Amino acid sequence: MRLALAEARLAARGGDVPVGAVVLAPDGTTVLAAGHNEREAGGDPTAHAEVLAVRRAAARFGEWRLTGCTLVVTLEPCTMCAGALVQSRVDRVVYGARDDKAGAAGSLWDVVRDRRLNHRPEVVEGVLAQECAGLLTDFFRDR
Numbered sequence: 251m252r253l254a255l256a257e258a259r260l261a262a263r264g265g266d267v268p269v270g271a272v273v274l275a276p277d278g279t280t281v282l283a284a285g286h287n288e289r290e291a292g293g294d295p296t297a298h299a300e301v302l303a304v305r306r307a308a309a310r311f312g313e314w315r316l317t318g319c320t321l322v323v324t325l326e327p328c329t330m331c332a333g334a335l336v337q338s339r340v341d342r343v344v345y346g347a348r349d350d351k352a353g354a355a356g357s358l359w360d361v362v363r364d365r366r367l368n369h370r371p372e373v374v375e376g377v378l379a380q381e382c383a384g385l386l387t388d389f390f391r392d393r
């Protein structure tokens with residue numbers, strides 16, 4: 251999560267909402283890829299941290315199925331990212347701050363653990379939550 255937080259800070263530097271993500275290999279320690287929100291930087295509405303990290307991880311993993319991998323992200327995934335995480339077949343999703351307005355991993359929806367889907371990653375929430383939320387609060391206060 252410390253690495254994801256560092257990624258989030260990079261996003262803010264580029265004028266993007268500070269959200270960062272990393273994908274860990276099945277060994278749980280090797281970082282396969284990282285990403286941060288680049289919507290403003292790239293003019294791409296789908297350039298969320300999780301989507302970018304998962305794409306890069308798959309490229310490095312040499313396989314679209316990220317079986318055994320863990321995605322760590324500073325903010326609860328939105329519906330788009332939750333869908334991408336189910337599609338990528340990651341085993342575990344770890345997030346920091348909850349997103350009561352748009353979260354799709356337990357807050358507003360629970361797409362990643364929807365029993366109607368055939369792949370449901372394990373979810374761990376609240377890791378360094380205050381630090382993750384603090385970055386967002388600072389970012390929006392400064393605007």
Ligand SMILES: [Zn+2]
Nearest residue numbers: 298327328331
């Ligand atoms: Zn998202």
